[in-house]
Amino acid sequence: MLGAEGERIIMTNMEMEEVHCSICEGTGGEPLHLEGSFQMVRCPSCQFIFLNPRPTVDALIRFYQKYLPEEGVSIESWERMMKPVFHRAANLLEPYRGNGKLLDVGTGFGFFLVEMKKRGWEAAGVEISQNAMDYARDVFGLTILPGPLEKADFPDNHFDVVTAFYVIEHLSDPMDFLRECYRILKPGGHLLLRYPHTTPIKNLLQLLGIKNRLYDLPAHLCDFSPRMIQQCLERIGFEKCQHLIGGYTLPDDLGKRTSSILFGGFAEALFYLSGKKFLFPGVSKTVLAFKGNIS
Numbered sequence: 001m002l003g004a005e006g007e008r009i010i011m012t013n014m015e016m017e018e019v020h021c022s023i024c025e026g027t028g029g030e031p032l033h034l035e036g037s038f039q040m041v042r043c044p045s046c047q048f049i050f051l052n053p054r055p056t057v058d059a060l061i062r063f064y065q066k067y068l069p070e071e072g073v074s075i076e077s078w079e080r081m082m083k084p085v086f087h088r089a090a091n092l093l094e095p096y097r098g099n100g101k102l103l104d105v106g107t108g109f110g111f112f113l114v115e116m117k118k119r120g121w122e123a124a125g126v127e128i129s130q131n132a133m134d135y136a137r138d139v140f141g142l143t144i145l146p147g148p149l150e151k152a153d154f155p156d157n158h159f160d161v162v163t164a165f166y167v168i169e170h171l172s173d174p175m176d177f178l179r180e181c182y183r184i185l186k187p188g189g190h191l192l193l194r195y196p197h198t199t200p201i202k203n204l205l206q207l208l209g210i211k212n213r214l215y216d217l218p219a220h221l222c223d224f225s226p227r228m229i230q231q232c233l234e235r236i237g238f239e240k241c242q243h244l245i246g247g248y249t250l251p252d253d254l255g256k257r258t259s260s261i262l263f264g265g266f267a268e269a270l271f272y273l274s275g276k277k278f279l280f281p282g283v284s285k286t287v288l289a290f291k292g293n294i295s
Ligand SMILES: [Zn+2]
Pocket: 021, 022, 023, 024, 025, 026, 043, 044, 045, 046, 047, 048
């Protein structure tokens, strides 16, 4: 939700709280970057980057009721923007279909579910925004449960694939979320996460003295690197993490679109030229993780 000058409109009187590092429970984050009155810090113990202090969970739930656009035009823009990323993810998941039971967490207006249903998957979603949930149900007839994920109370070992596009950076306890994904996945199932990796760009822009709001605070509560996300996934029991650039978004705004194509395309080219090893810092990434065949 952007105001006239492009600044995010922050709910007034947002209740804030001091928090520990949600990865290692450490205290005493070192200040990293400021956006307005919001501060990203780095955990001195595990290097996790997170917002501290941050809005309380209740304040965030209220905030997300106005987070996704309400106008039809904005919804179409959002679809156009995400389409290339959804298409790449759908292709990537094809070999892991199993019985084709998929859950998309933070599914928004449901465009990814529409794509997967077209491809023959049995797909459902979880969404926290009432506007988005209504749209996905009314326009596409999709099965959407109200979030957060833990509230949906799915049985153990239920899904072949769980996906979450641009969700993990919004969560107050990403480890709890990953544990829940692990629990509801069948043995042999796959988790696909798409996430921004903003800190390297923030560091560069700070050196150049360029002000920006790239963390999108207070919407983003943390910023993962591929290394950190792999550590978290493996700690929970996921195996065979596969990292990739996974395409780029196409925002309507010409400047943003040009930058996305330029950096996303460059990052993708370098990834393939390096034999799928080099993950260009600062662009969004996708990770695919596997739940082993344990009994
Ligand atoms: Zn930590």
